Amino acid sequence: MADTTIIHSPAEFVPEDEHHGVAHHTSTGLSNNKLAMWLFLGSECLLFGGLISTYMLYRGRTEGGPTPEEIFDIPFTSVSSFVLLMSSLTMVLAVANAKRGDIRRTRLWLVTTALLGATFVGGQVYEFTAFYREGLGFTTSLFGSSFYTLTGFHGMHVTVGIIMLLSLTFITQRGRITGDRAEVVEIVGLYWHFVDIVWIVIFTLVYLIPA
Amino acid sequence: MAIIEQPPRQLELAPAGVVGPSQALGAYARPLRATGWRAWLFTVDHKKIGLMYGFTAFFFFIVGGVEALLIRLQLAQPNGNVLSADLYNQMFTMHATTMVFLFVMPMAAAFANYFVPLQIGARDVAFPRINAFGFWCFLFGGLFLYISPFTGGMADGGWFMYAPNSGPVFSPTNGIDFWVIALLITGIASLTSSINLITTVLNMRAPGMSLMKMPIFTWMVTVVQFLLLFAVPVITVALVLLNFQRLFDATFFDVEAGADPLLWQHLFWIFGHPEVYILILPSFGIVSEVLPVFSRKPLFGYPFVVFSGAAIGFMGWGVWAHHMFASGLGPISVAVFAATTMFIAVPTGVKIINWLATMWGGNLRFTAAMHFAVGLVVLFTIGGLSGVTHAIAPSDTQQTDTYYIVAHFHYVLFGGAVFGLFAGFFYWWPKMFGRLLNEAWGKVCFWVMVVGVNLTFGPMHIVGLQGQPRRMYLYPDDLGFSAWNLVETIGSFILAFGVLIFLVIAVMSFRGPRNAPLDPWDARSYEWMTTSPPKEHNFDAIPAVHSIDEFFHRKYEEDETTGELRKVATAEEILAEQEASADRHIHLPSPSYWPIVVAFGLPVIGLGLIYNFIVAGVGALITLVGLYGWTQEPSAHDPEDEDPSAGPSKELATVG
Numbered sequence: 001m002a003d004t005t006i007i008h009s010p011a012e013f014v015p016e017d018e019h020h021g022v023a024h025h026t027s028t029g030l031s032n033n034k035l036a037m038w039l040f041l042g043s044e045c046l047l048f049g050g051l052i053s054t055y056m057l058y059r060g061r062t063e064g065g066p067t068p069e070e071i072f073d074i075p076f077t078s079v080s081s082f083v084l085l086m087s088s089l090t091m092v093l094a095v096a097n098a099k100r101g102d103i104r105r106t107r108l109w110l111v112t113t114a115l116l117g118a119t120f121v122g123g124q125v126y127e128f129t130a131f132y133r134e135g136l137g138f139t140t141s142l143f144g145s146s147f148y149t150l151t152g153f154h155g156m157h158v159t160v161g162i163i164m165l166l167s168l169t170f171i172t173q174r175g176r177i178t179g180d181r182a183e184v185v186e187i188v189g190l191y192w193h194f195v196d197i198v199w200i201v202i203f204t205l206v207y208l209i210p211a
Numbered sequence: 212m213a214i215i216e217q218p219p220r221q222l223e224l225a226p227a228g229v230v231g232p233s234q235a236l237g238a239y240a241r242p243l244r245a246t247g248w249r250a251w252l253f254t255v256d257h258k259k260i261g262l263m264y265g266f267t268a269f270f271f272f273i274v275g276g277v278e279a280l281l282i283r284l285q286l287a288q289p290n291g292n293v294l295s296a297d298l299y300n301q302m303f304t305m306h307a308t309t310m311v312f313l314f315v316m317p318m319a320a321a322f323a324n325y326f327v328p329l330q331i332g333a334r335d336v337a338f339p340r341i342n343a344f345g346f347w348c349f350l351f352g353g354l355f356l357y358i359s360p361f362t363g364g365m366a367d368g369g370w371f372m373y374a375p376n377s378g379p380v381f382s383p384t385n386g387i388d389f390w391v392i393a394l395l396i397t398g399i400a401s402l403t404s405s406i407n408l409i410t411t412v413l414n415m416r417a418p419g420m421s422l423m424k425m426p427i428f429t430w431m432v433t434v435v436q437f438l439l440l441f442a443v444p445v446i447t448v449a450l451v452l453l454n455f456q457r458l459f460d461a462t463f464f465d466v467e468a469g470a471d472p473l474l475w476q477h478l479f480w481i482f483g484h485p486e487v488y489i490l491i492l493p494s495f496g497i498v499s500e501v502l503p504v505f506s507r508k509p510l511f512g513y514p515f516v517v518f519s520g521a522a523i524g525f526m527g528w529g530v531w532a533h534h535m536f537a538s539g540l541g542p543i544s545v546a547v548f549a550a551t552t553m554f555i556a557v558p559t560g561v562k563i564i565n566w567l568a569t570m571w572g573g574n575l576r577f578t579a580a581m582h583f584a585v586g587l588v589v590l591f592t593i594g595g596l597s598g599v600t601h602a603i604a605p606s607d608t609q610q611t612d613t614y615y616i617v618a619h620f621h622y623v624l625f626g627g628a629v630f631g632l633f634a635g636f637f638y639w640w641p642k643m644f645g646r647l648l649n650e651a652w653g654k655v656c657f658w659v660m661v662v663g664v665n666l667t668f669g670p671m672h673i674v675g676l677q678g679q680p681r682r683m684y685l686y687p688d689d690l691g692f693s694a695w696n697l698v699e700t701i702g703s704f705i706l707a708f709g710v711l712i713f714l715v716i717a718v719m720s721f722r723g724p725r726n727a728p729l730d731p732w733d734a735r736s737y738e739w740m741t742t743s744p745p746k747e748h749n750f751d752a753i754p755a756v757h758s759i760d761e762f763f764h765r766k767y768e769e770d771e772t773t774g775e776l777r778k779v780a781t782a783e784e785i786l787a788e789q790e791a792s793a794d795r796h797i798h799l800p801s802p803s804y805w806p807i808v809v810a811f812g813l814p815v816i817g818l819g820l821i822y823n824f825i826v827a828g829v830g831a832l833i834t835l836v837g838l839y840g841w842t843q844e845p846s847a848h849d850p851e852d853e854d855p856s857a858g859p860s861k862e863l864a865t866v867g
Contacts, residue, residue, distance in 0.1 A: 026414035032337040035414060039406045043440045050448030050478060054463070061469045138461065142469055145461040149452070167842070 037187045041194045044157075048198050051153055052205060055146040059206070063141035071131055072207050080123035081203045084158070087116035088196045091189045098185035106185060107169050113192065114165040117158050124155045147206070154202055157195045164188050241844065242802045253802040255339035258745060260346050261325030262643070267350055268318040274357075275309035276707055278302050283667075287700035289688035299684035300367035301386065305356075307370035308390065311490065312397055313353045315628050319493035320349070320404060322635050323432040325643065327408060329738035329745060330426040332417025332753045337410040339800040340841065345404040347810030352396030355814040359389035366390035369682065371483065371534075372453070374464030374475035379457050385821055391454045392817035398443045398450070399813070405439040408432065417737070419756035423517070426736040426759075427510060430517050431496030434524040438485045438492075441528075446482035449475060458820060476538060480531035488527045490624060491591075492520060494631020495562060498584045501634050502566050503760075504732050505581040506573030512565045513759055519558035519565075526555045536604050537611040545604045552602035556595065563592055578732070579653025583634035586661055590626025594619055597672065612682070615675025621668040625706075633660075633713070641727035645743045646720045652712060660709035666702025670695040730782035735760035740785060751793035803844060808837035 028035065059068055094109035128148070136144045168188055172181065242253040251259060282302050285293040294302060328336055336342050359365045364384035368377040377387050412433045416425070425433075453475070455461040462468035464475050503510045510516060532540060532548040540548075566588050575581070597619040601607045610616055633656075640648045675681075679692045686692050730739055739762050741750050758764045765785050767776045812834030819827025 027416045028413050030414070032410050032414050036338065036406050036410045039409055039440060043402060043406070043444050046441050047444035047448060050445050054448065054452065054474065054478075057471060057474060058463075063469060138459065142462060145455070145463060149455065149461075 031183060034183065034187055034190070037190050041190065044194065044198075048150075048153070048201075051146075051150045052202065055150045055206060058142040058146040061142040063143075065140040065144060066131070066134055066136045068143065068147075068206075069210065071134055071136055073127070073130070074207060076123070077127065077203065077207055080120050080127075081199065083116050083123070084120040084196055084199055087113045087120070088193055090116060091192045095182070095186050095189045098182040101182075103172055103181075106181075107172055110165050110169045110172075110185070114162045114169070117162045117165070117192075121155055121158050121162070124151065150202065150206070154195070154198060157198070161188075161192050161195050164191065242804055250802070252807060253343075253804055255335070255343050255800050255802055255806070256747060257324050257328050257336050257339065257342060258643075258747075260342055261321050261323075263346055264317050264321035264324055264349070267346075267353070268314050268321055271309050271313035271353055272318070272710075275306050275314055276710060278306040278309065280703060280707060282306060283700040283703040285684060286686070286696050288697065289693050290685055294684060296684045297364070297367065300369075300682070301365040303682060304366045304369050304372075304390075308356065308366070308394075310624075311370060311486070312394060313349075313356070315490045315624065315632070316401065317349050318632050319432075319435065319490070319628075320345075320401075322428075322493060322497065322632070322639070323408060323435075324404075326639065326738055327411060327429050327432055328415075329642075329741065329749055330429045330736060331412060331415060331420060332737060332750060332756070333411060333415040334749050334797065335800055336407050337415060338407045340803050340806050341403050341407050343803070344806035344810055345400040345407070347807045348400035348403070348813060349397050351810055351814045352393045352400065355396060355817055356389055356393035358818075359384075359386045362389070371479055372475075373479075374453065374456075374472055375466050375470075377453060377457075377475075378464060388454070388457055388821045389817075391450045391457070392814075392820065395447065395450050395454075396813050396817065398447055401439045402443045405436040405443070408436045409440065412436075417753050417756050420737075423514065424756055424759050424761075426738075427499040427513065427516055428493075428496035428736075431492045431499070431520050434520045435489050435492045438489050438524055438527065442482045442485040442489065445478055449478035449482070452478075454820070473535070473538060473540075476535050477531070480534045481528070483534065484531040485524075485527045487623075488523055490628045491631075492523065494587060494628045494635075495520065497631045497635040497638070498566065498587050499562075500736060501580050501584040501638050502569045502588075504638075504734050505576045505578055505584070506570045507576075507733070508569055508573040509735070509760055509763075510565065511568035511571075515561055516565050519561040522558040523555065526551065526558065530555055533601060533604075533607070536607045549602050549604045553599065556599050556602075559595055563588060563595075577654075578637065579648065579650050579657060580634045580637035580732075582654055582657040583630045583637065586657060587627055587630040587634065590622055590630060590661075590664060594622025594624075594626055598623065610675065612680055613675040614671040614679045614681055617681050618668050618671035618675055621671070622664075625668070626664050630660075633657075636713070636717075638732065640717075640720065641731050642738060642743050642745070644720065645725040645727050646723065647727045647731060648720050649716045652716045656709050656712040656716065659712060660706060663702050663704075663706025663709050667699050667706055668702075670698050670702075728782075729786065730766075733766075735763035737761050739782065740765075740789065742786065748797045748799055751790045753794075754789060803841070805837050805841035805844065809834050809841060812837060 026032065026035075030038075062068075090109050090113040094106050094113060097105040097109060128151075136147075138145055138148050165188060168185065242249055251263065254260065281294060282299070285291045285299055285302075324336070324342065328334070356366075362385055364386045366372070366386040366389065367382055367384075368387060368390075372387065372390070375381065412425070412429060422430075452461070452463040456463050456465065462470055464470050464472060466472055499510055499516055529551045530548060532544055533552045536545055536548075570585075577585075597615070601610065601616075601619065637648055637653055640646065674692045674695045677691060679686060679690070679696075686696070727743055729743060737754070737756070738745075740754055754761065754765075762782075762785070766778060766780050766782070768779045769775070770777050812830045812832075815830025815833060816827045817830070819825065819830055
């Protein structure tokens with residue numbers, strides 16, 4: 001084979017997914033995948049910025065329907081927020097174990113993170129149901145529409161994150177990641193932490209600061 | 212394991228050392244054909260995707276142009292009767308939407324896709340399949356928009372789609388629903404390609420190419436991608452809210468339910484003003500490439516052009532409310548935004564001075580590309596000057612919703628953005644196709660278009676200041692608008708004739724032999740250091756970069772005693788040198804079925820949202836299956852999928 005004469009030019013084409021187990025040289029030193037995730041998260045900031053602004057504009061417009069003060073159950077949401085924040089801790093543990101090459105513990109912490117995330121989403125489903133029973137539908141008032149849109153978008157992001165975590169657990173089990181395993185876990189972790197940070201902002205602005 | 216024919220063309224094109232992809236992890240075999248329609252449908256090659264962007268965008272350019280001509284026919288005479296009021300509203304909405312989202316943006320994306328990897332010495336973009344996915348989202352989004360004429364009516368609220376006028380009460384057809392979902396889908400295209408191109412530019416530059424040695428077109432494209440990255444999510448929020456209002460009875464923009472009508476305006480223009488720079492900056496980049504080449508001088512003040520472009524990118528976020536001076540924002544907001552609007556003229560003026568100084572004392576060659584580039588400098592400056600008058604809020608309040616505004620933005624968009632794109636056509640045609648466009652007819656095309664632009668949009672300044680309102684389908688005879696409107700209509704047909712000339716010379720160029728010289732313009736930048744059209748892998752070896760105009764400095768050396776330039780190498784010699792030291796190990800991404808499948812699911816979901824949620828479920832299923840296939844597919848195909856004994860034209864099996 002010609003393998004012995006391979007010229008590894010620094011600008012050699014970097015494939016889309018790292019399936020080769022070789023870290024390719026890039027101009028910034030960051031891998032393409034990680035840089036792309038950072039860029040995507042930058043874009044997401046503006047998405048949530050727009051949704052949060054809409055909510056802040058409309059949270060006092062209740063049209064005779066339930067007001068935020070009447071309807072929010074702060075202790076309940078505090079607990080589910082705490083659960084979500086703890087999932088960031090377990091995510092960090094997953095990344096740390098992935099970097100150490102401990103696949104078994106990595107998978108354990110990934111599943112734990114997904115379960116904590118699922119608990120949060122479950123809490124949100126419960127909360128939505130309770131609010132609906134108390135008279136706050138999606139079209140009841142501008143407060144209702146913007147509240148459900150904002151928190152619904154966030155809930156969807158958490159759900160997508162859970163799917164990513166479970167897929168990652170599944171494919172590491174089947175040995176499907178042959179590239180830089182730790183980095184894939186880290187990139188999913190970036191997304192997960194971002195979703196958590198957004199929730200901190202939402203929880204503060206939506207629940208804690210009175211309208 | 213599936214048995215698929217060997218890809219014959221790929222091996223022919225590749226130099227001895229190019230190896231095929233080599234991992235066996237796919238759930239399905241990959242498409243391997245390098246010729247025929249499948250080679251286009253499943254391609255991940257940035258050059259093919261760039262060409263597809265270009266052809267599709269030009270098609271929509273013609274569609275949007277026909278809509279413009281219908282508008283002008285209606286307005287040719289007072290009390291015209293070509294279009295009804297309703298149809299007229301649909302025409303100006305679709306004309307603007309088509310030209311902005313389906314022509315200028317994707318045409319810039321075409322150039323960006325084709326030339327950014329070539330200008331930075333990359334063999335493809337960072338994420339080739341996402342690149343293909345972006346194109347298919349754009350195409351399907353555009354086609355989705357044009358389903359609406361067959362379902363009861365197109366969107367009729369103007370391209371800015373102000374609420375509450377865009378609510379179901381005032382626009383009962385599904386036109387706006389199609390418009391919203393089409394823009395969401397093309398928004399996905401813009402977002403994915405912006406992430407892709409930024410990653411490519413930041414991570415995959417040739418050895419030695421620091422950011423301040425990047426070709427200026429690549430710089431301007433990068434600024435645009437950052438604008439897209441942050442602007443697209445804002446309009447996504449606005450579109451989602453409007454969609455929820457129209458389909459699920461939310462009341463986000465319903466004033467009777469206590470909503471704030473300014474919310475839409477703010478969200479739209481926070482996107483909409485960066486969008487203006489998204490439209491113009493790629494053309495600025497093209498012109499900054501063309502002017503130095505045909506002035507035989509380096510770009511004057513390269514760092515100033517770079518930083519003024521970046522400054523426009525930043526300041527573009529602080530001027531959006533000048534679109535809303537008439538909406539009663541209050542004196543402080545108006546004063547602040549008036550000031551920022553005046554400031555943003557400064558970096559734009561810096562660019563114009565740089566272009567003039569580039570030409571000053573240069574050895575000018577007036578090719579067709581140079582004609583269009585100089586045309587941009589002149590016409591954009593006229594549009595820029597009328598733009599500064601909008602920064603004066605009291606004057607702007609008078610001009611709001613008159614033809615003066617229409618005149619302004621057509622000078623900057625047609626005289627600016629579109630002229631830049633045409634300069635790009637003439638300049639890069641030989642690089643893309645190995646054929647030259649007819650220079651003499653190109654100049655005729657330019658002069659016809661210049662006359663057309665000025666006859667169409669020039670008089671709009673006058674009738675606008677006289678008070679002719681825009682978006683009105685009729686005007687009475689006794690207000691003095693009639694003569695100028697007839698001139699505008701005649702001008703618009705002259706402009707259309709100019710575009711027709713271009714189409715003819717474009718088609719004619721393909722009838723002759725592929726005989727363009729390797730370096731027809733004595734060019735300066737990196738993309739000319741390869742064959743025309745470029746090989747599938749772009750460069751046999753990636754040349755190292757030592758200066759901004761790398762190609763030029765390889766061709767010419769300065770004589771130490773006289774200081775005069777001496778030609779030391781031809782383009783052919785430089786290319787031969789590169790071919791002699793060709794990389795032995797070139798890895799190219801393989802084609803893939805999945806980008807088009809995933810993208811195809813999106814308009815199906817859209818149709819389902821409008822008509823029947825079961826259809827939306829089907830669309831979601833298509834997208835999910837596509838995503839699953841995508842994740843199960845390595846980025847390179849398995850050589851075991853190829854059967855060496857198979858004939859060149861028989862496909863034995865595609866799915867294993």
